[in-house]
Amino acid sequence: MSYITAKEAAERWGISLRYVQRLLLEQRIPGARKYQRSWLVPADADKPEDLRKREKLGAPRTVYLPYRTPVPLMTQLYAVPGRMDLIAEKQQPNNELAALCGCQLSYFRGEIETAQKKAGALYADASCLDAKLGALFVLSSCAVYSGAVRQWNKLEAALAGMRAASAQDQSYIAFCRAGIWSKLWDTTHFPDWLRGGCFDPLPGESYPLARFYYLKFLLLTKIRETPKSDFTAAAEPLISQTKLEGIVISEAYLRLLAAIAYHSDGNDKAALVHIERALALLLPDRLYMPLAECSRALDFLLLRALRTVDRTAYECVVSLNKRMMEGWTLLHNAVLQRNATNVWTVREREIVKLAVRGLTNKQIAERLRISVNTVKQRLGVAMEKVNVKKRKDLARFF
Incomplete structure (x- = not known):
């Protein structure tokens, strides 16, 4: 053509x-x-x-933002690390886009209370679908962080009440619902086309975010498969394409997902390559929340790398992750009727994850470079904390 x-x-x-x-x-x-x-x-x-x-003639017209995505900061709008503070200022001619960038920046920096207030005001005043969906994205993230069950239910009701002016808008709303629910590790709302890696129903500006949610879907559905060669085969070219386009936050998120997959397979060397690149992208603008969101899944690996390059960032991410996992566990269990627990230490959780995947105590010891006795002791303590007698019963606490 x-x-x-x-x-x-x-x-x-x-x-x-x-x-x-x-x-x-x-x-x-x-x-x-x-x-x-x-x-x-x-x-x-x-x-x-x-x-x-x-x-x-007075016929109604649907108004869209210049960037048709619920997260405009995950587009070429933000292409240079270290220049985030200039982004919102440049969008002032479009007040709703500027406001959306502002509340998203507050969230990415871990300023949750500020993000909550800004996003709430934007949702109340916004005149277009894109701004309202973007505000809901930020508010849902704040609800996860705080464990706010009532707020989550209100957001879901608001999302269900969104009206589409076209087939593309309908797909766009379905995509946003899938992204919001995936924050609780729930994949049931993903439309079939997104499950298959097709982004054609979406506006082009949403593709970088769609790559992230597609890979997240693959990771969540294959979390206990080893090795995750199918996932990494899909992830690496998407990372390269996103890097070529200069989409900073999207590239960082994709690299963190790839790091989780490599770490899960025991390939920490490959995982660290992606972690170090993600840190280089996120730290110049103090974008700590993507790191806090992925910290638990990477056990000690991300925090050790972070501590060596930026002690202040390390302390912020540790604090944000602790609070967020408390909120996530509360909300996840209440909304999805699950039994996820937050009582294990990092080492205990690391051992339990490997035990649930079927590794023997010896294999776990070799993977983590600790003694078999340490594995037995920590595993016993972890089982005692959740009152189970058999290893297989630990799976229901994730």
């Missing part, structure tokens, strides 16, 4: 470039795609219907 530029399309159709750009943002030119920061239009595309005529 041959393509022309947005400017060439405007000249061919006899309309302004600004209006063509609006058509592209609203996904109203079939087959159009974004390459880096420019749009490409199919050379044989027909001129879309002029909705401005409808507007003059």
Whole structure:
């Protein structure tokens, strides 16, 4: 298929470039795609219907943000580590986009109370679907951090009440629901197309976030499979593509998921490569929450790496992770009727995870480079803490 530029399309159709750009943002030119920061239009595309005529007659029009994703900071909007503070300021002509970037920045920095207030105000005042969904994303993350069951239920009710103006909006809302529920490690809300790694139903700006949730779905559904070669085979090219596009937070999240998979398979050397790159992306702007979210799944590995490069960041991530896992456990158990526990130490949890996957005490000792007696002792203490007699019964506490 041959393509022309947005400017060439405007000249061919006899309309302004600004209006063509609006058509592209609203996904109203079939087959159009974004390459880096420019749009490409199919050379044989027909001129879309002029909705401005409808507007003059008073017909309602759905308004979208310039970046159609619930997390605009996970797009090329933020492409250079260390320059996050400039992002919201540059979006001031679009107040809702600026407000959404502001509350997301507060969350990524672990300023939960501030993020909660900003997102609540944005949701109440927002006039468009994108801003409301973005605010719900931040509020759901704050609910996980705080273990706020009532707030979570209200958010789910608000999400269920969202009205779609098009088939794409319907897919977009379903995608947001899947992402929000995956914060509790629940994959039941993932639509079939996202489970299969297809992002076509979504606006192009949502692809970097969709990569993250697709890989998260794969990781959660294959968490006890060893080795995770299918997951890493999918992850590595998506990481490379995201790196090429310069999408900082998305790349960091994808690398942390890859690190979890490698660590789970006992390949800590490969895991550390991704951890170190994620730290280089996140620390310049003090974006600590992605690290806090993934810290438990990486046992000691992430915190040891972090402590060597930034002691202040290490202390912040430890504190954020402790509070967040308390909230997550409370919310996860209440909403999903599960029995996840927060009573084990890092070492106990590390040993229990391997035991649940079927490793013997000797294999666990070799993997963790500790004695068999230490494995037996720590495993016994962990079982006593949750009052079980058999190793297989430990699985229900994750």
